[in-house]
Amino acid sequence: MTFYTLNYIQNNQNTDRAIFYVLTLIATVAMIIFTILYLRNRFATRYRDLGIIALLFLLLFVGTQYEKYTQINMQKSQATQIIPFIKSVARDENVKPSDVLVNSTTLVNGMIVRVDSKNVDYQLNLNDDRNTYTLTQAHVIDHRVDVRN
Template sequence: MGDEQTMTFYTYHYLNTSQGNWQYARIIVLSILALIFMIFLIHYLRNRLDVKYKDLSIIVGTLLLLILAMQYDDFSSMQSATKQTGQITTVVKESAARLKISPSRVSINSTSQNANLMIKTPKGFYRIDYNSDGTQFVLEKVALHDPNNVTVKGES
Protein backbone atom coordinates (compact mmCIF):
# COMPACT_ATOMS: atom_id res chain seq x y z
CA MET A 1 0.00 0.00 0.00
CA GLY A 2 1.56 3.27 -1.15
CA ASP A 3 0.81 6.75 0.02
CA GLU A 4 -2.33 7.93 -1.69
CA GLN A 5 -2.71 11.64 -2.25
CA THR A 6 -6.03 13.35 -2.34
CA MET A 7 -6.77 15.36 -5.47
CA THR A 8 -8.25 18.75 -4.53
CA PHE A 9 -10.74 20.61 -6.70
CA TYR A 10 -12.04 24.16 -6.20
CA THR A 11 -15.59 25.26 -6.98
CA TYR A 12 -16.43 28.29 -9.09
CA HIS A 13 -17.87 30.00 -6.00
CA TYR A 14 -14.68 29.30 -3.97
CA LEU A 15 -12.51 30.82 -6.71
CA ASN A 16 -14.64 33.97 -6.87
CA THR A 17 -14.75 34.59 -3.11
CA SER A 18 -11.39 33.36 -1.79
CA GLN A 19 -9.29 36.30 -3.00
CA GLY A 20 -11.69 39.08 -2.04
CA ASN A 21 -12.13 38.26 1.65
CA TRP A 22 -8.49 38.76 2.61
CA GLN A 23 -8.26 42.03 0.67
CA TYR A 24 -11.31 43.40 2.49
CA ALA A 25 -9.83 42.47 5.86
CA ARG A 26 -6.62 44.35 5.03
CA ILE A 27 -8.55 47.44 3.95
CA ILE A 28 -10.60 47.38 7.18
CA VAL A 29 -7.46 47.12 9.36
CA LEU A 30 -5.79 49.99 7.50
CA SER A 31 -8.91 52.14 7.78
CA ILE A 32 -9.19 51.54 11.52
CA LEU A 33 -5.51 52.40 12.05
CA ALA A 34 -5.84 55.56 9.96
CA LEU A 35 -8.90 56.61 11.97
CA ILE A 36 -7.12 56.01 15.30
CA PHE A 37 -4.10 57.96 14.04
CA MET A 38 -6.33 60.90 13.07
CA ILE A 39 -8.08 60.88 16.47
CA PHE A 40 -4.78 60.91 18.39
CA LEU A 41 -3.37 63.62 16.11
CA ILE A 42 -6.43 65.84 16.61
CA HIS A 43 -6.23 65.35 20.39
CA TYR A 44 -2.54 66.29 20.31
CA LEU A 45 -3.15 69.41 18.21
CA ARG A 46 -5.88 70.56 20.62
CA ASN A 47 -3.80 69.89 23.75
CA ARG A 48 -0.19 70.57 22.82
CA LEU A 49 0.94 70.31 26.42
CA ASP A 50 -0.36 66.72 26.74
CA VAL A 51 2.49 64.68 25.22
CA LYS A 52 0.80 61.31 25.60
CA TYR A 53 -1.32 62.03 22.51
CA LYS A 54 1.80 63.02 20.60
CA ASP A 55 3.48 59.73 21.58
CA LEU A 56 0.38 57.72 20.73
CA SER A 57 0.12 59.51 17.36
CA ILE A 58 3.74 58.69 16.58
CA ILE A 59 3.28 55.01 17.56
CA VAL A 60 0.07 54.54 15.55
CA GLY A 61 1.50 56.53 12.62
CA THR A 62 4.61 54.34 12.56
CA LEU A 63 2.47 51.19 12.71
CA LEU A 64 0.32 52.55 9.89
CA LEU A 65 3.39 53.26 7.74
CA LEU A 66 4.78 49.79 8.44
CA ILE A 67 1.54 48.09 7.39
CA LEU A 68 1.29 50.30 4.29
CA ALA A 69 4.85 49.30 3.32
CA MET A 70 3.93 45.61 3.67
CA GLN A 71 0.78 46.23 1.62
CA TYR A 72 2.83 47.84 -1.14
CA ASP A 73 5.19 44.86 -1.13
CA ASP A 74 2.28 42.41 -1.44
CA PHE A 75 0.45 44.48 -4.05
CA SER A 76 2.08 42.97 -7.16
CA SER A 77 1.70 39.40 -5.92
CA MET A 78 -1.97 40.07 -5.07
CA GLN A 79 -2.54 41.52 -8.54
CA SER A 80 -0.94 38.45 -10.12
CA ALA A 81 -3.02 36.05 -8.01
CA THR A 82 -6.22 37.94 -8.81
CA LYS A 83 -5.40 37.86 -12.52
CA GLN A 84 -4.72 34.09 -12.42
CA THR A 85 -7.94 33.45 -10.50
CA GLY A 86 -9.78 35.46 -13.15
CA GLN A 87 -8.22 33.33 -15.88
CA ILE A 88 -9.21 30.13 -14.07
CA THR A 89 -12.81 31.28 -13.57
CA THR A 90 -12.95 32.06 -17.29
CA VAL A 91 -11.80 28.50 -18.04
CA VAL A 92 -14.49 27.15 -15.69
CA LYS A 93 -17.19 29.26 -17.39
CA GLU A 94 -16.07 28.22 -20.90
CA SER A 95 -15.89 24.54 -19.89
CA ALA A 96 -19.36 24.71 -18.36
CA ALA A 97 -20.73 26.33 -21.53
CA ARG A 98 -19.22 23.60 -23.71
CA LEU A 99 -20.69 20.88 -21.49
CA LYS A 100 -24.01 22.77 -21.25
CA ILE A 101 -24.04 22.91 -17.45
CA SER A 102 -23.96 25.70 -14.88
CA PRO A 103 -20.49 26.97 -13.82
CA SER A 104 -21.52 26.39 -10.21
CA ARG A 105 -21.50 22.64 -10.92
CA VAL A 106 -17.90 22.66 -12.23
CA SER A 107 -14.79 22.34 -10.03
CA ILE A 108 -11.17 22.74 -11.17
CA ASN A 109 -8.00 21.25 -9.67
CA SER A 110 -5.93 24.45 -9.49
CA THR A 111 -6.27 28.09 -8.51
CA SER A 112 -3.71 29.18 -11.11
CA GLN A 113 -3.19 28.52 -14.79
CA ASN A 114 -0.92 25.53 -15.37
CA ALA A 115 -0.45 22.73 -17.89
CA ASN A 116 -2.23 19.99 -15.92
CA LEU A 117 -5.74 21.33 -15.42
CA MET A 118 -8.65 18.98 -14.80
CA ILE A 119 -12.28 19.70 -14.11
CA LYS A 120 -14.86 17.72 -12.19
CA THR A 121 -18.45 17.88 -13.40
CA PRO A 122 -21.60 15.84 -12.86
CA LYS A 123 -20.83 14.36 -16.31
CA GLY A 124 -17.40 13.11 -15.14
CA PHE A 125 -13.79 14.26 -15.07
CA TYR A 126 -12.19 16.13 -17.97
CA ARG A 127 -8.62 17.10 -18.74
CA ILE A 128 -8.08 20.53 -20.28
CA ASP A 129 -5.67 20.30 -23.20
CA TYR A 130 -4.41 23.65 -24.50
CA ASN A 131 -3.10 24.34 -28.00
CA SER A 132 0.55 25.34 -28.48
CA ASP A 133 0.03 29.07 -27.89
CA GLY A 134 -2.39 28.58 -24.97
CA THR A 135 -5.28 30.49 -26.50
CA GLN A 136 -7.71 27.61 -27.04
CA PHE A 137 -8.39 24.30 -25.31
CA VAL A 138 -10.28 21.06 -25.75
CA LEU A 139 -11.91 18.94 -23.08
CA GLU A 140 -10.88 15.30 -22.98
CA LYS A 141 -12.91 12.95 -20.80
CA VAL A 142 -10.71 10.94 -18.42
CA ALA A 143 -11.22 8.18 -15.89
CA LEU A 144 -9.47 8.67 -12.57
CA HIS A 145 -7.74 5.71 -10.94
CA ASP A 146 -9.45 6.47 -7.61
CA PRO A 147 -12.34 8.94 -8.10
CA ASN A 148 -13.31 8.55 -4.41
CA ASN A 149 -10.02 10.12 -3.32
CA VAL A 150 -11.14 13.64 -4.35
CA THR A 151 -11.95 16.62 -2.14
CA VAL A 152 -13.79 19.70 -3.30
CA LYS A 153 -13.15 23.05 -1.56
CA GLY A 154 -16.10 25.41 -1.55
CA GLU A 155 -18.71 22.71 -1.88
CA SER A 156 -21.69 23.21 0.39
Protein backbone atom coordinates in the same frame (compact mmCIF):
# COMPACT_ATOMS: atom_id res chain seq x y z
CA MET B 1 -8.05 17.47 -2.60
CA THR B 2 -9.95 20.77 -2.68
CA PHE B 3 -12.02 21.75 -5.70
CA TYR B 4 -13.54 25.16 -6.41
CA THR B 5 -16.73 25.99 -8.29
CA LEU B 6 -17.24 28.93 -10.62
CA ASN B 7 -19.48 30.55 -8.01
CA TYR B 8 -16.70 30.38 -5.38
CA ILE B 9 -14.12 31.90 -7.72
CA GLN B 10 -16.43 34.78 -8.70
CA ASN B 11 -17.60 35.61 -5.18
CA ASN B 12 -14.49 35.17 -3.06
CA GLN B 13 -12.25 37.80 -4.58
CA ASN B 14 -12.64 40.24 -1.69
CA THR B 15 -10.90 39.84 1.61
CA ASP B 16 -11.94 41.29 4.92
CA ARG B 17 -9.96 44.50 5.30
CA ALA B 18 -12.00 46.04 8.11
CA ILE B 19 -9.34 45.24 10.73
CA PHE B 20 -6.66 47.10 8.78
CA TYR B 21 -8.97 50.08 8.29
CA VAL B 22 -9.68 50.26 12.03
CA LEU B 23 -5.99 49.97 12.93
CA THR B 24 -5.07 52.63 10.37
CA LEU B 25 -7.74 54.93 11.77
CA ILE B 26 -6.53 54.36 15.34
CA ALA B 27 -2.91 55.07 14.36
CA THR B 28 -3.97 58.24 12.50
CA VAL B 29 -6.02 59.53 15.44
CA ALA B 30 -3.21 58.69 17.88
CA MET B 31 -0.68 60.51 15.70
CA ILE B 32 -2.92 63.60 15.52
CA ILE B 33 -3.53 63.60 19.30
CA PHE B 34 0.17 63.20 20.12
CA THR B 35 1.06 65.94 17.63
CA ILE B 36 -1.42 68.34 19.25
CA LEU B 37 -0.17 67.45 22.74
CA TYR B 38 3.42 67.96 21.63
CA LEU B 39 2.63 71.33 20.04
CA ARG B 40 0.88 72.51 23.23
CA ASN B 41 3.86 71.58 25.39
CA ARG B 42 7.06 71.39 23.39
CA PHE B 43 9.12 70.46 26.44
CA ALA B 44 7.28 67.14 26.86
CA THR B 45 9.19 65.13 24.29
CA ARG B 46 7.34 61.95 25.19
CA TYR B 47 4.42 63.16 23.06
CA ARG B 48 6.76 63.68 20.13
CA ASP B 49 8.13 60.18 20.59
CA LEU B 50 4.64 58.68 20.88
CA GLY B 51 3.60 60.62 17.77
CA ILE B 52 6.56 59.20 15.88
CA ILE B 53 5.63 55.69 17.03
CA ALA B 54 2.04 56.26 15.87
CA LEU B 55 3.37 57.53 12.52
CA LEU B 56 5.49 54.38 12.12
CA PHE B 57 2.47 52.20 12.87
CA LEU B 58 0.46 54.19 10.34
CA LEU B 59 3.15 53.67 7.70
CA LEU B 60 3.23 49.96 8.54
CA PHE B 61 -0.54 49.63 8.13
CA VAL B 62 -0.54 51.62 4.89
CA GLY B 63 2.29 49.46 3.52
CA THR B 64 0.38 46.31 4.47
CA GLN B 65 -2.74 47.68 2.79
CA TYR B 66 -0.80 48.44 -0.38
CA GLU B 67 0.63 44.91 -0.42
CA LYS B 68 -2.85 43.41 0.01
CA TYR B 69 -4.19 45.75 -2.69
CA THR B 70 -1.60 44.55 -5.21
CA GLN B 71 -2.18 40.92 -4.19
CA ILE B 72 -5.96 41.26 -4.63
CA ASN B 73 -5.51 42.89 -8.04
CA MET B 74 -3.24 40.03 -9.12
CA GLN B 75 -5.80 37.46 -7.89
CA LYS B 76 -8.60 39.25 -9.71
CA SER B 77 -6.61 39.30 -12.95
CA GLN B 78 -5.86 35.60 -12.61
CA ALA B 79 -9.51 34.87 -11.76
CA THR B 80 -10.56 36.68 -14.91
CA GLN B 81 -8.46 34.15 -16.82
CA ILE B 82 -9.98 31.07 -15.19
CA ILE B 83 -13.64 32.09 -15.46
CA PRO B 84 -13.72 31.95 -19.31
CA PHE B 85 -11.79 28.68 -19.11
CA ILE B 86 -14.43 27.08 -16.86
CA LYS B 87 -17.20 28.30 -19.15
CA SER B 88 -15.33 26.94 -22.18
CA VAL B 89 -14.94 23.50 -20.60
CA ALA B 90 -18.63 23.50 -19.67
CA ARG B 91 -19.59 24.38 -23.25
CA ASP B 92 -17.28 21.69 -24.69
CA GLU B 93 -18.57 19.03 -22.28
CA ASN B 94 -22.23 20.09 -22.70
CA VAL B 95 -22.72 20.65 -18.97
CA LYS B 96 -23.61 23.64 -16.81
CA PRO B 97 -20.66 25.81 -15.66
CA SER B 98 -21.57 24.95 -12.08
CA ASP B 99 -20.74 21.28 -12.84
CA VAL B 100 -17.11 22.10 -13.69
CA LEU B 101 -14.78 22.03 -10.68
CA VAL B 102 -11.10 23.03 -10.63
CA ASN B 103 -8.46 22.42 -7.99
CA SER B 104 -6.90 25.88 -8.31
CA THR B 105 -8.35 29.38 -8.21
CA THR B 106 -5.87 30.52 -10.85
CA LEU B 107 -5.25 29.19 -14.34
CA VAL B 108 -2.12 27.04 -14.04
CA ASN B 109 -0.69 24.31 -16.17
CA GLY B 110 -1.30 20.85 -14.74
CA MET B 111 -4.34 21.64 -12.62
CA ILE B 112 -7.10 19.07 -12.30
CA VAL B 113 -10.51 19.81 -13.84
CA ARG B 114 -13.45 17.71 -12.71
CA VAL B 115 -16.71 17.48 -14.61
CA ASP B 116 -18.91 16.64 -11.67
CA SER B 117 -22.01 15.46 -13.50
CA LYS B 118 -19.95 13.00 -15.59
CA ASN B 119 -17.60 12.10 -12.72
CA VAL B 120 -14.55 12.52 -14.97
CA ASP B 121 -11.22 14.19 -14.10
CA TYR B 122 -8.92 15.91 -16.57
CA GLN B 123 -5.45 17.41 -16.36
CA LEU B 124 -5.01 20.79 -18.00
CA ASN B 125 -2.16 21.36 -20.46
CA LEU B 126 -1.92 25.02 -21.47
CA ASN B 127 -0.25 26.23 -24.63
CA ASP B 128 2.56 28.80 -24.25
CA ASP B 129 0.29 31.67 -25.29
CA ARG B 130 -2.36 30.54 -22.73
CA ASN B 131 -5.08 30.86 -25.38
CA THR B 132 -5.43 27.17 -26.16
CA TYR B 133 -5.47 24.10 -23.96
CA THR B 134 -5.81 20.37 -24.05
CA LEU B 135 -7.46 18.20 -21.45
CA THR B 136 -6.16 14.70 -20.90
CA GLN B 137 -8.08 12.29 -18.74
CA ALA B 138 -6.55 11.93 -15.31
CA HIS B 139 -7.10 9.42 -12.57
CA VAL B 140 -6.92 10.70 -9.02
CA ILE B 141 -5.73 8.40 -6.29
CA ASP B 142 -7.80 9.82 -3.44
CA HIS B 143 -11.41 10.34 -4.51
CA ARG B 144 -12.35 12.19 -1.31
CA VAL B 145 -12.72 15.83 -2.24
CA ASP B 146 -13.67 19.05 -0.50
CA VAL B 147 -15.83 21.21 -2.79
CA ARG B 148 -15.87 24.94 -2.07
CA ASN B 149 -19.00 26.60 -3.41
